[in-house]
Each structure stands twice: as C-alpha cells, then as structure tokens.
Amino acid sequence: MSEVYKRELVYLVTAVITVIMFVEYFFLGTWQLAETLRTYATIIANIALGLGAITLVVSHAKKIQRRAAGVWAFSAWLLIFLAISFLSGLAGWAMTGSGQGNPMYDWFFRYVYTPLGQTLYPITGFYIFSACYRAFRARNIDAALLLIAGCFVILTNAPVGGAIWGGFPIIGRWFLDYGQVPGMRTFLIVGAFGMLAYGFRALLGRERGFYGEVAGGE
C-alpha cells in the first residue's frame, strides 16, 4: 500500500497536471483549473526557496561549530549579514507591504546587492580572452569555421572592425542574419525533441530523478 502513495500516486499527479496543461493549450484556450494549478506551482516554488536558505544556514553553522580553518569566520559573517539584511527587509515589508520599505534594506539592495551582481556577472570577461585563444585556434576545419565566424561577428559589432575594413560589417552581418541560422535552428529543433522525449518519460513515470529517488529517498 505504501508503494501506492509513495510512488504510483506521485507519478499520477505529475501525469494528470501535465495532461491538464496540454488540454488547456490544445482544446480549451484558457482553463481556470490549469491557471489555478500554475498559481499553485508558483506558490510552492516560492515557499520551497526557504529550503535552500535552511540548507545554506545549516551548512555554514556546521562550519562555525567545527571552527573550520580559514572558513568559519566567513561563514559567521555570512550568517550575520544574512540575518541583518533579511530582518531589515522583513521590517520594511511589515511596514509598507513591500520589501523596499526599510531604508537599511534599500541601501543594501542599492549599494551592495546591485553593484555586486553587476560585478560578478562580467567576471567571465577576464577569462573570455583565454577561452578565445583556445577556441579560436585553427587546428582543423571545424575550429577554422568557428574562428572565421567569431572574428567576423566581433569585428562587426566592435566599431574598430568597420574602421579597419568596410567589408567586415557586411560579411559579419551576413553571419548574424543567415550564417548562424542553420546551427541555431538545429539547436532549437533538437532541443524541442529532447524536451518532448524527456517530458513524455516524466509523464509515463519513467523519469524519476527529480523526485529524489536516485539520491537515496525512500
């Protein structure tokens, strides 16, 4: 019996909700039930975020408890700053109904979160040159084609390309408008087939990794 509600019923719930989404799209246009289920999924996903927070707090608390060399002080700072910024945001929300209601939280958001986000994402810019060097070595025809297309696109988008030779933007524009289309279109098509195959496996209960069964869940 336990197998029924621990496994089979779970697969059935997945399959039924997937089918409801299909029925809405292909037969009904809009369906209140499907809309409600999507809202439910959004709420669940939001609440589940707390699980990540708990895991992170427990992981860092363990490091502090163990006095892990060279790590625990950072973990302590993380937990302290997390508590300060979260509580200030919560206070702002309690006062105004929006996270952006507390001056301290606003300051953290504007002068810590935003600049750090803007800084961390382009950090890969430092490594892109070495990636260019490795990718753009014409060792065979494949790499040579990659090199040619990449160089033309770079010299098209960078103003210096047009200044060097007027043909760079014209040829580069062709690569952007037509040259890359077969490759990118193929990724869309095979990606769609992959998504359909994976989805049908999940629908039939053959794909079960995301339920935690592989990770040792009962």
Next chain:
Amino acid sequence: MAYPTAPLEVLGLWTGWLLMLMIYSYPLYKENIVFRWAEHTYIAVMLAVNLVMMVTNVNRIAIQPMLQGQIHYIIPIILGLAMYTLLVADYRWISRYPIAVLVGAGFGLGMRGVLIPNLLDQVVSTITPPAGGAAMDWFNFIYIAIGTICAVSYFLLTYEHTGALRYPTRLGRWFIMIGLGAYFGNTVLFRLSMLSGRAQFFLQVLKIIPM
C-alpha cells in the same frame, strides 16, 4: 545622473566601488581574503533579497486571497511546507507531492511551449522559399535549408554516421561550428561590454569621467 552629494549615497557609491575591487582581486591576482569576504557578502545579501521576495510573493499570491475567502489557497501553502519534509529522512516521500505539482506544471508548459515556436515554426521557415526574391535571397534560402537538414542529421544519434549519413553529418557539423562561432563572438562582445561598464563605474566614482 549627477554625482551624489548625500553622505549615505556617497558612502554607498564607495562601498560598491570597494566591493567591485574586492571581487576583481580574484581574476587580477588570485583567491584571497577580501575576495572571499565580498563573495560571502554577496551570497548573504542575495539570499536575503530572495527571501524577502518570497515572503512578499507568498503573501500577495496566497495569503491575502486566502484571508479574503479563497480558502483553497491553503492547498499550495501546505504543499509548499511539505517540501520541508526533505529535511526529515523518514518523511521525505511527502516532498514528492509538491515536486510532482512543480514537475507536472513545468513539463506541461515546457512541452506545449516548444511544439509550435521551436519545432513547427522552425521547420516551416526552413522549407518556405523566398517569394520572388533576388538571387541572394535564394542563396540564403538554400544555404539555410541544406544547413539545417545536415545539422539536424548530425544529431541522429541512433545511427552510426557512416555510409549515406557520413557526408551530411560532417557538413552539418561545419554549419553548427559557424553558428557557434557567431554565438561565441556575440558572447565575447557582450561580456566585454559589461566589463567596460564596470570600468566606466570605476572611473566615475573617482570623478575621472562624469557620472
């Protein structure tokens, strides 16, 4: 935007500037204490921002409607809380139900979302000839049609790429390489333009260039 004059705003500007230097000390030098401090600060503040958003969203989407009489919103709240049973080994199986709702909705939306734009529209675009176009339009049409067919044949993984499939798949790989080259070129420039934005911020805070 003018250079700020309010003390808290100036302090904020310099805080952002210092944090940026701390982060870039890693790629410019090596992993060090200030980088790790800035990294942990980012993790903390990012998590805090997301948690505040979570509280705001759950309140707006579920709790407020429930308080106004739409009692059925108790279901996703209970299911969301059931996710936390992942932390208790004996009751971990309960978390499969909220996961089932998430996966069902996700796959349902994902599968129906790829059918027309990613599959049908792409195939139709590939086989639709240009209407009375110039020679260049026909060249581009043939290039894209042959290129797409060959590149898709490269992903026929259930057949060995020999015999009739040998040359189409090899040609397909070349078309894919051209696509990846153009994509990589775009990525390089995008990342560099973001990096130049940070360099601009660096100079603006020092008042070397106007804000």
